[in-house]
Amino acid sequence: MSSLLASACPLTSSRRRSASNQPSFFYQNKQLELYARRDAYPLTLRQLVYFGRSLNENKVLQSANYVRKELPVRIAHRLRDIQALPYVVVTQEGVGKVYELYWAAFEKIRRYPEVRSLSENDAFCTFLQDLLGEHRAVIPLLSLGLSLSSPYLPPEQLDSFMRRMLVSRLSRRVIVEHHIALSDTYAGRDARGADAHVGIIDTRLDVGRTIQKCSSWLRERHPDAEPDEVPGISTVAWPEVVVEGQLATTISYIREHLEYIVFEILKNSMRATRRFHATSKSVPPIYVTVVGNSDTVGVRISDQGGGLVTKAIKSPSDLFSFSHARNASRLEDERLVALRTASSHPHGIRATVDEQVKRWKNGSSLGDGDVPGRGSSRVLSRIGIGLPMSHIHATYFGGSLELVSLDGWGTDCYVRLPRLGTNVEGIEV
Template sequence: MSSLLGVSALLRLPPSVRARAYAAAATPALDPSSTATLPPPWRPANVLDEWVSREARPISLRQLTFFGRTLTEDRLISSANYVRLELPTRIAHRLRNMQTLPYSAVTNQHISHVYELYYNAFERFRKVPEIRSLEDNDRFCDVIKMTLNEHLSVIPRLAMGILEIQGSVSGEECDRFMTTLLRSRISRRVIAEQHLALTETFHSPWHFPNAKKLPSAEDDFVGEIFLKCNAKELIEKCANTARQLCSQAYGPDVAIPEIVVQGHLDTTFPYIPSHLEYILGELIRNSIQAMIEQRGFKQPPPIEVLICEAAQHVIIRISDQGGGIDRQVLPYLWSFAKGPRRNHRLRNLGQVPRLAATMEDIKPLPQEIDRSGGPSGDKFGNSLASLSGRPPDLKLGMGLPMSKIYAEYWAGTLEIHSLEGYGCDAFLQISRLGNRNEVVSTRAAMDAV
């Protein structure tokens, strides 16, 4: 009977019945090859109910920019209290989503690991008292940094869990669950890292009134938001990184395609550079690898990138001649859970214990922050750009679906058109005004259990 229950339902059973269910669940965990573990420990559900009853409050890039542009002590403390309440609210909704999974899915060792991390973070944040001073804020920032670092294992463990629970949860439901959790995770990291960056700015020597400083790229940053993201510069930066990685992986004798950037080359817009670097890095990497694997040692034609600036959007098209996408893979292009390479993806994910997305465990990357073009290292436990630093043969099967989530997060879009036997065109559309709210799941799938 317990295998048919969700965790929340199980936790409401009488203690004697719950004890028998826990004992039954413990049996398969004795098998070292089993992916099942004991369910998360019992906790009172009414604590979570209180936070699930609250709505998340979505924000836009423009709001974040306006709020942080003129930074005062009162505004910093106000930001801290917004984050203090928003983080446990958003985590509570995702915990409730996990509680609605079948019992056999939540006892998967990877899903259970993520659940425990989320619940510990929820408990930690909900107990933070109101922020009233700069000293209170500094202590709160230490809590945020510690939590961001602890959660580096969430993405790979979640991805492995989704691949392993296919027997009890449909692929479609797994994809919805994964998309909801990742979108919410992005939203939490955005507001947390933005507050950390504002705190860092406030404590900077040049922030004080009448402080003398030379003009620099720092002036164009409001927290983590770069007001003058230049599409051409970001594309070239990602292209150089991807070409270097592929050259190292395939050897000096393999010809690496050039990247030709055309169109509106002076286009700038407000954005979080690490988000855009991640998307562009994945798309360009895929194009380079496809062309190398199709053409081998022959000199390939260039990959063409076109920047198109419209009144409200910037559209970036990446065109390659890498032969298109395998017909077996094409139907599952945006899926985390479905597709023909499940076992291969599981093996590769097992090599990535921590992912922010960050790949410092696989390929050491510079730790400095390059403010001229966005983060190049690991800041606040998060460097999306470094995800592109993994070896080309370490295919995780989540680069494109994650890129789509990042593109849609600020109300953009990502589409890929495959021309079988010829190549692919990827279209990335970005809202250039920054006035669209984050796209985040604001309610749990089931508000009360």
């Protein structure tokens, strides 16, 4: 949930602001303590689908009040996480702003009255949409703040904190957007196919078609839409994507999550393949294999992009890390500038494919993993969140994402998603 929740305020900031808008103490607040002691109530995909079928007014109101009660609990735990950080981390650029956003959201939501009618629910949905919009900068702010904090935190502690923050953000966005979608369905405002969709879940999501759609979007990009300095690379075509295997495979899943995973992996594979073969007469294709059984859907993405291990990356899994000790690029000046640009952009970053494609088609460069670069309206600077966020999306409902590097040749990415929908959200409290 790029969304709902984020609020930060260093000690000095809280002293400057009125007590009505900020906590009187950064580390002590009775309401925060009350909510942080409560347990969250995580859900499964199957529960979300079953509850959303055969909607009636009572179910819509139950959903609204679940969201109203659950959100402040999940936010409170993350506020506590920030408070537990060393002071030198809390004062880093970006972290304080996130705390302010989370605190403001916590106060707004916990004070929101019970939703008793459909008209009150419409107002509540508008309230939630506004909160989602207010938190679009959370991902780049967190990434910036924790990148700058990397010298002060052990890699394991830093990555554990970031995972809890980003998984919680995703979880809050899921329950908010699912409720809004259910409300739209019941009110007749949902344009999606009602027979296949339950809220934000596509109960017959076509995996092969999703891969082909992501491939088409990526191959439609302008040839020089990358910040590479390889001579002549702007004349090298994007590699083709060959989809094979059990192409009739479907899964009950959140479309935006599968799209994001596939899109980011393919984007990296295309970039690496094109760069590795910049002086060749032809660029080899990327092969995507789809396999499904009664329990799991698997997707393998194989490229010939030279592999992943470099001077900055000793193990492929280090690409999921936000610590400079595991991924030296986290403290590169270009990446930090790109994160500042993204965090100050009015649209922020929601970590969805739709926003990237929309911006490309509208002539704007800003996307989930990229921000406008200098010297060309098409050139993009990378901020490095695509693979970490893909890993979080894949593991959120009990799946996995594994990278296998064949150094000097290419990379195989393995995505596995559980098919039964019985895995509980992977949030930590």
